[in-house]
Amino acid sequence: MKIVDTFFDRSAGNFDDIGASFSWKIPANFNLAEAVCGRHKKISKQVALFCENDRGESARYTFGDLEKLSNRLANVLISLGLKPGDRVAILLPQRVETGITHLAAWKAGALSLPLSILFGSEALRYRLEDSGARFVITTKEASEVLQQLGPDLPNLETIINCDDRESGFWALIDKASDQFSSVVTQANDPALVIYTSGTTGPPKGAVLAHRCLLGNLTGFELSQNFFPQPDDLMWTPADWAWTGGLLDGLMPSWFYGRPVLGFDGGKFDPERACDLVSHYRVKNAFIPPTALKMLRQVSDKSIKSLDFRSIMSAGESMGAHIFQWAEEVLHVKVNEMWGQTEFNYLVGNCSSIMTVKPGAMGKPYPGHRVEPIDENGNVLADGEIGELCAWRDDPVMFLGYWNRDQATRDKFIGPWWSTGDLGYRDSDGYLWFMGRKDDVISSAGHRIGPGEIEDCLLKNPSVSQAAVVGIPDELRGEIIKAFVVLAPGHQSSEALKKEIQSQVRRERSEYEYPREIEFLAQLPMTTTGKIRRVALRELEEKRRQSIVDQA
Numbered sequence: 001m002k003i004v005d006t007f008f009d010r011s012a013g014n015f016d017d018i019g020a021s022f023s024w025k026i027p028a029n030f031n032l033a034e035a036v037c038g039r040h041k042k043i044s045k046q047v048a049l050f051c052e053n054d055r056g057e058s059a060r061y062t063f064g065d066l067e068k069l070s071n072r073l074a075n076v077l078i079s080l081g082l083k084p085g086d087r088v089a090i091l092l093p094q095r096v097e098t099g100i101t102h103l104a105a106w107k108a109g110a111l112s113l114p115l116s117i118l119f120g121s122e123a124l125r126y127r128l129e130d131s132g133a134r135f136v137i138t139t140k141e142a143s144e145v146l147q148q149l150g151p152d153l154p155n156l157e158t159i160i161n162c163d164d165r166e167s168g169f170w171a172l173i174d175k176a177s178d179q180f181s182s183v184v185t186q187a188n189d190p191a192l193v194i195y196t197s198g199t200t201g202p203p204k205g206a207v208l209a210h211r212c213l214l215g216n217l218t219g220f221e222l223s224q225n226f227f228p229q230p231d232d233l234m235w236t237p238a239d240w241a242w243t244g245g246l247l248d249g250l251m252p253s254w255f256y257g258r259p260v261l262g263f264d265g266g267k268f269d270p271e272r273a274c275d276l277v278s279h280y281r282v283k284n285a286f287i288p289p290t291a292l293k294m295l296r297q298v299s300d301k302s303i304k305s306l307d308f309r310s311i312m313s314a315g316e317s318m319g320a321h322i323f324q325w326a327e328e329v330l331h332v333k334v335n336e337m338w339g340q341t342e343f344n345y346l347v348g349n350c351s352s353i354m355t356v357k358p359g360a361m362g363k364p365y366p367g368h369r370v371e372p373i374d375e376n377g378n379v380l381a382d383g384e385i386g387e388l389c390a391w392r393d394d395p396v397m398f399l400g401y402w403n404r405d406q407a408t409r410d411k412f413i414g415p416w417w418s419t420g421d422l423g424y425r426d427s428d429g430y431l432w433f434m435g436r437k438d439d440v441i442s443s444a445g446h447r448i449g450p451g452e453i454e455d456c457l458l459k460n461p462s463v464s465q466a467a468v469v470g471i472p473d474e475l476r477g478e479i480i481k482a483f484v485v486l487a488p489g490h491q492s493s494e495a496l497k498k499e500i501q502s503q504v505r506r507e508r509s510e511y512e513y514p515r516e517i518e519f520l521a522q523l524p525m526t527t528t529g530k531i532r533r534v535a536l537r538e539l540e541e542k543r544r545q546s547i548v549d550q551a
Helices: 015-021 032-038 063-079 096-107 121-131 140-152 169-174 212-223 243-255 270-279 289-295 300-304 320-329 405-409 450-458 494-507 533-550
Strands: 047-053 058-062 087-091 111-115 135-138 158-161 190-195 205-209 260-264 284-286 310-313 335-338 370-373 386-391 416-425 431-436 441-443 446-448 463-473 477-486 516-519
Touching: 032 063, 032 096, 032 212, 032 243, 047 063, 047 096, 058 063, 063 096, 063 169, 087 096, 087 121, 096 111, 096 243, 111 121, 121 140, 121 205, 135 140, 140 158, 158 169, 212 243, 212 335, 243 260, 243 284, 260 270, 270 289, 270 300, 289 320, 289 463, 320 450, 370 416, 431 450, 441 463, 441 477, 450 463, 450 477, 450 494, 463 533, 494 516
Parallel strands: 047 260, 087 111, 087 135, 111 190, 135 158, 284 310, 310 335, 477 516
Antiparallel strands: 047 058, 190 205, 370 386, 386 416, 416 431, 441 446, 463 477
């Protein structure tokens, strides 16, 4: 594969024609590290990564730097006993060491195991124990937590501290050779274990093959409006420990030989993000809906300094209101995308060659097939709500859950992978998200998805964030309850509740307005930035049980 290889070009035609004529050509042998770094010898002096942190420190690394540094780390890990198939955990923020470690693991035939720096001790213990990881590359602070967990992690042998300059990460690789011959891997060999966010049940390790990157690329190119262009530079606030940050941002950009901006700064700060994006002249971004909503709160001066060429958004339903705001203020038609850790980058938009319907997920990207399916595996007609399912013969599909064969089998309806998301296809072929199966509200015979109501709530200038759930009701089965985070400068009141309710009744329908509204300081989120509606339902159930107990 040549460096300039792309699946499509700007003269490729309309979206539907591209999809109809596309077919996959996956090589037998394929290694992620070679694809995103090793093959870039002709551009070895070009910048691959700009690094910033909250201490004001900055650095830049070329593709040649990444190649030599990852070769050194691969030699270090092998000298410490790493074998093909071992799991190498990466417990780091957006730092150069994160990328280096992924590359080194893949070169050595091992599996990288990205973990969020936001995880607490129990979350770390569970994932490290379940995966059987033998190596962890991490920070000084996290290494101290891992030392305390030592007795619970008998498989964990080596912790490499990136902040220890005398004997840690950098001291080790400084002594190692920068020459290394990568293990020959097949496209179908495992490369990563990424744990699901656990919105329903305990997290499971999704095992992804080296080929998964190729399966991501048709969607990546189109969601970024024909990436790459000459001045393209990618940024995402999404943690590189997750599919979104790693495989929807960092690695695809490196595949095409384009630079990425990484920021090690902890909690997302929209003002700081604007400063960085403006300073580095970022052209492309993956910005989850939660972060887009937070960007609405920054000053006009900061927003006007941004000059995006393309933005993709995924992780939650973005909603028409955020789409319209971005078009008016950022001057970009955000390309919404939909996928999962197990089966990523399946559906989305490309505003360059298709009409974007605000609120719609888009259409299946070339090479993927997604349909609303009934419980018997039948494809449903336009307008009928079913479970959104993906055809299993697809290079982006995962290999299975780590040590959970039955859990993998349970997710299939015949040849279809069941996503747990409900939606429908309209007469133009666009797919619309209705909510997780557990999130859909059944009230007085109506099946109601939370996304469109939440989008309506966000139109109110007093609302910064909103989540909607169904709560038990004797008459209607369920009623809608909204949990609202207010924008700065606004105060909760009964009058505001009535104003919000009236707005939803007026703009949506009588049966879709929230009969109860509660104001919160913040919404419960997964570490991937998704609203944990299950936590809101549990909160409501505890309150109701407390009332019963007191009675």
